[in-house]
Amino acid sequence: MVLTLHVWGPAFGLPSIDPACIAAVAYLNRTVPRDRWTLVADYDPAPSPQGELPLLVDVENKITGFTNIVFYLRENYSYNLDANLTPKQQQDRTALISFLEYTAGPLVDLYLYVSSENYGTTTSAAYTAILPWHTNYTIPPKRRDLAKSRTAHLGLSSLDVAEASEDTRGPGRGTATSEYEAAKRAAGIPSEDRPPALHMGRGKGGLLSSPLYAARFKLDALSNELLQPLADQLGTKDYVLGGDEPSSCDSLVFGYLALLRYAPVPQAWVKEAIRQKFPRIDVYIDRLRGELLQNEKISPADVWSVATGKAAASDFGMQLPWVSRQPKAFLPQFRAVVHDGILPHALQSSPTVKHGHHNASKSADSSLPSPFAINTLATVTTAVAVGLAALAVQHRSSPRDGPVIFWALRPLQPVFEGFGVESFLSALPR
Known part of the structure; x- marks a missing residue:
């Protein structure tokens, strides 16, 4: 029986714009024979039991999420990259997956969605290339709002220039001039109403007290919280858990780090940290791309042609088994x-229900x-x-x-x- 994996469409040369989807594609491509599975660039997670992608469909079974997909393939088909792990490595695998969800997930949210400059110039355009025109009004804003809610506790809302400009007070609030000045402040460009002299203090008006530098300090700290433990875990090994072959953990690490490494965003603080401070991780990501995806640079336009039934994967020489999705009304x-x-x-919104003492047994009227x-x-x-x-x-x-x-x-x-x-x-x- 042929398995079908539904993922968010490709971006930045990667098979998906979502880290869990990239990890699932990498895992199946490494374990499942080419003629035993197909890959669909989808945009409707409604058929998923949890309303999420990636979604693995096996006849009537539907499995959502990278961890659940790995477990299902191991238990039902013996497709298992972790078969040779020791009990200690299995424990490390569980801990590392939780660590990635806790640290790498918010970092991807900030990197691609919360940052208005990165979202407006890179992420939004990537969604336009993989979505039908009418879904661009709903899917990207919803995913961005979800990313904002997941990272609200980090106190980095200043990355969103539009939201920061709404919080300003005084004359000109909400005008084009105020938005322009907010964008200049977010980019680190002094406003015209500021003195030209450079003040390095932390007090009011000081360079170190500006929202940009305060956010950058936090972002660098968050990047180090992810990259330093990964560098320590990797050490001089080829894979994070050791051994001679990549594990499911390497697939998930690649899913997160590939987006942070290859996305051509203007504010690329994570990419800079990887290249400058953690060169071994940089080499590790490139090596995993070759071993898990054969270094294939995936074109969203080609995948779109396959997904809409206008062409076949073989027409473009694709290595991944892309197929067309079922047409939707x-x-x-x-x-x-x-x-x-x-x-x-x-x-x-939820209707306002009017209750009465004399007709409590009757159906309530809605306003x-x-x-x-x-x-x-x-x-x-x-x-x-x-x-x-x-x-x-x-x-x-x-x-x-x-x-x-x-x-x-x-x-x-x-x-x-x-x-x-x-x-x-x-x-x-x-």
Whole structure:
């Protein structure tokens, strides 16, 4: 039976934009024969029991998450990279996986999502290359909001320039000038209202007290909390747990570090730390990319062609077994976009229930429309939007040059000449 692995689409030359998905692809590519599994670049985690990717589908079984996938393959198919580990190494493996989730996970969130500069210039563009156009309004913002919530306790919200600018007070708040000044401050460029002299103190107005430098100190500390223990664990060995072959732990380490190492972000503090302070880890990542993925640089455009059924993986000489995903109906997806992104937030919030002493046994009345009314509104809005889109496409493809709309509205006979409609239309700009 052929296994199917669903992952978020590729980015930065890697098989996915998600660390757990990269680890799952690397693990299957190392253990499962090529003709026994297929790979799907997906964007809908709804079929997953936990609503997450990676998702491994085996007939009717659906397994979510890297650790669960590794366990399932080991127990059901004997695909196991950890078969030769000693009991001590097994314990180290469990501890190292928890360590990665605790330290590397928040670092990826800060690196690719919370940092407005990295998100706006790199991460958002990467999602545009792997998602249908209508899902770009919902999936990237949701994943960014989730990353912000996971890292809120770290006190690094200053990385988000837009959020930081909303907290400013005084004249000009929310204007283009204030946002420009906030962006300059986040980039370390002195504002025009600051004295040109460089003050290195920690007091008010000092360089070391600026949000940028305070955040950079914390980011460097977080990077060291991940990289230094990994460097100590790796030592002079080829793999983090020792041995002659990579383990499942090496796959997960690669999933996290590959994003931090290869993502072409403008604020690349983790990449700089890896290259300058931990060169052995830099060599380790490159070696794992060759052993787990055969150094293949994956093109999102090629994978998109395969995923949409326009081409086959063999047409591009791909080494990973990419296949097309099952086509999904456009209307339900667009309806979900309308429901999540267009309807007012009040219509989607929990209804306010009115309780009464005399009718406590009866069903409570809600002050908001019923779910049927909301779904009806979403359906009608979707139909109208689709109709307008079709009209726009038809208008755009019209061979007539010039003011097509005004020519279409102009009557064939001057039946309204007495009301001045002809003169009104002729006065409009062409």
